[in-house]
Amino acid sequence: MKEFDVVDQTDVSDEVAYERGLTVKSLLALAVVAVIVVVRQRYLG
Amino acid sequence: MTLLHEFSLGGKWLLVLCVMVGIIPLLAASYQFLLVALHSGRNHYGKVGDHLPRTAILIPAWNEEAVIGASIDRLMLLDYPRERLRICVVDDASTDDTPKVVQAKMLEYPGNVVHMRRENGGQGKAHTLNHGLAILLEDDWMEALLVMDADVIYEPPSLKKMTRHLADPEVGAVTAYIKEGSRPGNYMTRFIGYEYITAQAAARRSQNVLGVLACLAGGAQLHSRVNIEAIGGRIDTSSLAEDTFTTFKTQLAGRRVVFEPHAVVWAEEPGSIDSLWKQRLRWARGNVQVTKQFKHLWFRPQPGHRLGSFTFGVFWFCLFLLPVIMILISASLVALYFIDFPLSWETFHLLWIMAGLCYVFTTLFALLIDTDTSRHTWKEGVLFPGLISITIITYACFPRPARWCIHNATELMGFHLTHGQIHLAILFAYVWLAASMPVAWTARLLEPKRAGRYLSPAIVYIVGYGPLLCGVTFNSYVKELRGAAMTWDKTEKSGKVAMPA
Numbered sequence: 001m002k003e004f005d006v007v008d009q010t011d012v013s014d015e016v017a018y019e020r021g022l023t024v025k026s027l028l029a030l031a032v033v034a035v036i037v038v039v040r041q042r043y044l045g
Numbered sequence: 046m047t048l049l050h051e052f053s054l055g056g057k058w059l060l061v062l063c064v065m066v067g068i069i070p071l072l073a074a075s076y077q078f079l080l081v082a083l084h085s086g087r088n089h090y091g092k093v094g095d096h097l098p099r100t101a102i103l104i105p106a107w108n109e110e111a112v113i114g115a116s117i118d119r120l121m122l123l124d125y126p127r128e129r130l131r132i133c134v135v136d137d138a139s140t141d142d143t144p145k146v147v148q149a150k151m152l153e154y155p156g157n158v159v160h161m162r163r164e165n166g167g168q169g170k171a172h173t174l175n176h177g178l179a180i181l182l183e184d185d186w187m188e189a190l191l192v193m194d195a196d197v198i199y200e201p202p203s204l205k206k207m208t209r210h211l212a213d214p215e216v217g218a219v220t221a222y223i224k225e226g227s228r229p230g231n232y233m234t235r236f237i238g239y240e241y242i243t244a245q246a247a248a249r250r251s252q253n254v255l256g257v258l259a260c261l262a263g264g265a266q267l268h269s270r271v272n273i274e275a276i277g278g279r280i281d282t283s284s285l286a287e288d289t290f291t292t293f294k295t296q297l298a299g300r301r302v303v304f305e306p307h308a309v310v311w312a313e314e315p316g317s318i319d320s321l322w323k324q325r326l327r328w329a330r331g332n333v334q335v336t337k338q339f340k341h342l343w344f345r346p347q348p349g350h351r352l353g354s355f356t357f358g359v360f361w362f363c364l365f366l367l368p369v370i371m372i373l374i375s376a377s378l379v380a381l382y383f384i385d386f387p388l389s390w391e392t393f394h395l396l397w398i399m400a401g402l403c404y405v406f407t408t409l410f411a412l413l414i415d416t417d418t419s420r421h422t423w424k425e426g427v428l429f430p431g432l433i434s435i436t437i438i439t440y441a442c443f444p445r446p447a448r449w450c451i452h453n454a455t456e457l458m459g460f461h462l463t464h465g466q467i468h469l470a471i472l473f474a475y476v477w478l479a480a481s482m483p484v485a486w487t488a489r490l491l492e493p494k495r496a497g498r499y500l501s502p503a504i505v506y507i508v509g510y511g512p513l514l515c516g517v518t519f520n521s522y523v524k525e526l527r528g529a530a531m532t533w534d535k536t537e538k539s540g541k542v543a544m545p546a
Contacts, residue, residue, distance in 0.1 A: 007124055007202040009097075009209035012090040015307050019085035022250075022414060026082035029410040033402055036442070044443045 057385055063377035064392045067370055067478075070363040071403040077360060078407050080251035081414065087254045089303045094212030098188035098269070099129045100204065101181050105173035107137040107166060109195040110146050116195055117150045117158060124201045125208075131186070133159045134195075135177035138166025170263075171280045171287040182278050190273055194264040196313055198226060198544050203308035207267045210303045217272030217300025218292070219308075220258070221265035222246055224418060226311030228543040232425065232502045233321060236510040237314040239422040239429060242415045243407070248360075249304035257351035258302040259361065261295075263288045265310045272300050284338070286331020293339055296350040313542035318489045318501055322517055329521030336365055368482060368519040371512075375479035382475060393475060397441030404430060404438060417545075431481065431509020437474050481512035482519055 102120060106113055113134060120132055132154075134147045147160040163176045174192060181187045189211060191204065199221075207219045222245055225238035245262070252258045266288065275298045281290035295302050315321040336343075343361070345353040363370075374396065381389035412419040412426050419426065428435070440447040455462055462470075488504035491497035505513060 004124065004201045007205040009093060009095045009205055009212075012093060016085065016088075016090055018307070019088060023082045023085045025413040026079065026410055029078075029406050029413065032409055033406045036405060037402070040442055044446055 053384070057381065057388060060377040060381045060384070061388065061392050063373050064381070064396055067374045067396050068399050069359070070367055070370060071399050073359050073363040074407055075403045076356075077251045078247055078410050080254045081247050081410070083254050084250040089210055089213070089216070089253065089301075092213040092216075093209040096208050096212035097126055097129055097205070098208055098211060099186055100125070100131070100189045100191055100208065100267075101187040102130065102132045102191045102193060103174060103177045103181070104132065104134045104193055104195050105137060105170050105177070106134050106139065106143055106147075106195045107173070108139045108141045108143060110139070110142040112196040113143055114146045114150060116197075117147070117154070119198055121154055121157065122201055123199060123204050125204050127157060130157055131159060132157060133161055133177050133181065135161045135163060135173050137163050137173040137176075169282070171282040174287075175279045175282065178273070178279055182274070188270050190268045190270065192263070192266045192268070193310075194312065196542055197223070197264040198311040198542055199265075200309045200311075200544060203265075203310060204267075206308040207265075207305050210305060211267070211269050213301075214269075214271075215301050216303050217269055217275070217295040217298065218261055218302045219267045220249070220261040220302070220304050221267075221308035221310045222249075222304075222306045223262045223264055223310050223312050224415075225314045226542040226544065227313045227316060228541055228545075230421075231316050232505070233316050233318065234314055235422045235425040236429070236505070237321070238418050239411070239426040240510065240514075242411045242418055242422075242426075245304075246306055246414050247407075247411055250306060252357075252360075253304050255351060255354065255356055256301070257296065257354060257357045258292055258304060259357075260286075260289045261292045261302060262310070264312050265308070266291070268295070269300075272298070275300070284331050284334040285327045286335050289331060289335045290338070293335065293342075293352060296352055299349045311542055311544050318492050318505065318513070321513075322489055322520075325514060325517040326521055326524065329518045330524055332365060333521055333525045336361075365518070368515045368522070371478040371482070371515060375476050378475035379472065382472065389475070390471075394441050394444075397438055400434075401438040401442040404435075425510065428506050429509060430511050431505075432507045433477060433481070434509055434512075437477065440474075481508050482516040484508050485513040485516045486520075488513070 104113070104116070109116075117132055117134075120130070121127070123130065132150075134143075136143050136147060144160060144162065147158065151158045151160060161177050161180055163173060166173070178190075181190065189208060191207075193199070203221055207221060210216050210219045223241060225234050225241055227234040230238070249258065268291075272295055276291065276294040280287045281294070284290055292302055315324055339352070342353050344355060344358045346355070347353050351357060378389055378393055381392065408426055408429065412423055430438075451462070484504065485508045488497075488501040488508065491504070492501040494500075
């Protein structure tokens with residue numbers, strides 16, 4: 001079975017860090033969409 | 046003549062508008078994913094605290110001898126003080142050895158396991174839960190209630206991660222992230238695994254941001270005792286969506302419902318189209334009932350809860366009405382084709398370009414939200430809308446390279462597409478959104494046949510898992526309109542759920 005740490009209920013630093021990571025990932029996904037739009041408009045439309 | 050001309054012009058733009066209605070669910074889906082990005086700043090972590098309430102775990106069980114023993118063993122491994130845990134199995138008149146297994150566990154874990162026998166069973170999950178709830182509310186021991194399914198696996202830290210939110214008295218209930226855990230899985234469980242990233246990890250985070258939750262997961266709902274008492278001390282039995290009813294009632298009583306994405310619960314989900322169809326038909330019919338029951342709430346903001354907010358209403362109805370929207374788009378495009386072909390072609394392009402952009406953003410972001418799940422479900426994630434829809438998206442977004450490919454491919458095969466064939470292909474693309482649902486249904490019909498073993502999965506990949514779910518939703522409208530009996534088709538479980546190492 002996977003190893004888990006004992007939970008300190010008030011320590012949410014891991015969770016908050018993960019959620020911040022998601023914000024960055026959303027920007028990455030938006031950047032990919034922007035690249036597709038630019039490529040389409042300039043070269044493939 | 047002028048009047049006729051104006052009527053025709055007005056009709057044309059009305060048809061264009063009907064097609065453009067299809068952009069609303071696309072924008073809603075993208076907006077929902079954009080809200081996920083705000084979850085780092087708008088969540089409930091600022092109000093959590095040390096909180097270990099005496100928790101009763103209520104497990105409805107009917108003929109669960111294969112899984113109930115192992116479930117109890119795993120629950121005893123939870124990172125939670127044992128003296129504050131009580132596992133209550135409500136045995137819904139099981140005819141197998143469920144009672145014996147539970148009684149053996151009572152001896153193994155004295156004081157932690159309770160067997161509640163219901164002699165007249167078979168009325169459904171809500172009735173079973175109410176039997177257990179009535180007993181639990183008789184004394185003061187229970188401070189929190191966790192409702193779960195017999196076969197799900199809670200990761201050891203999950204309960205503690207959930208109860209910490211109940212330290213805030215404004216929170217009435219907490220739900221966890223259900224992940225598909227069938228091992229070995231198949232194509233269907235991988236589709237569901239990906240679907241749960243979008244429907245839970247993403248959608249419920251966005252609902253946290255909005256401050257309103259649509260549904261507590263049936264297999265992972267933690268309530269404070271105060272909340273259970275405030276909603277009447279019982280679960281609604283009038284519908285097939287008792288989880289959603291409970292979620293709505295909690296929020297109507299003025300308490301928040303929180304999704305804890307880092308509390309992970311593994312569940313075995315359907316491995317065939319038929320069992321998926323039955324499960325989702327029950328859920329979809331439940332949603333029809335919820336929509337009707339709470340009709341006074343939609344798009345009517347009220348103090349105390351956010352169920353009537355405009356955004357929540359748009360999210361709810363975009364899913365609820367998606368099959369209708371798909372039929373409307375196809376019908377309007379076909380009508381426009383005969384009235385004004387160039388306009389229909391432009392409209393079609395615009396819709397599918399929007400679909401393409403939303404598809405890239407939501408799929409890519411969904412795969413990044415839960416990379417552990419994405420590692421084995423990315424193919425199903427990419428093919429979620431189906432190969433045909435992806436082909437149409439590619440053609441709409443990149444017409445020049447697509448035409449070049451088609452031209453060379455047909456030349457290689459030694460034939461040229463005629464004008465008639467090209468227009469037949471265009472009509473096919475126009476009709477596809479509506480047609481994808483009955484085609485998905487044929488995958489279910491073929492499944493029990495010999496050829497269906499290979500053909501049905503192939504159809505799902507070609508048609509898409511999304512249209513399959515839309516087909517189920519459409520079926521739910523029909524069943525509700527006909528007033529079909531509300532049967533509780535229990536999802537078949539094999540006990541092959543496992544937590545990955």
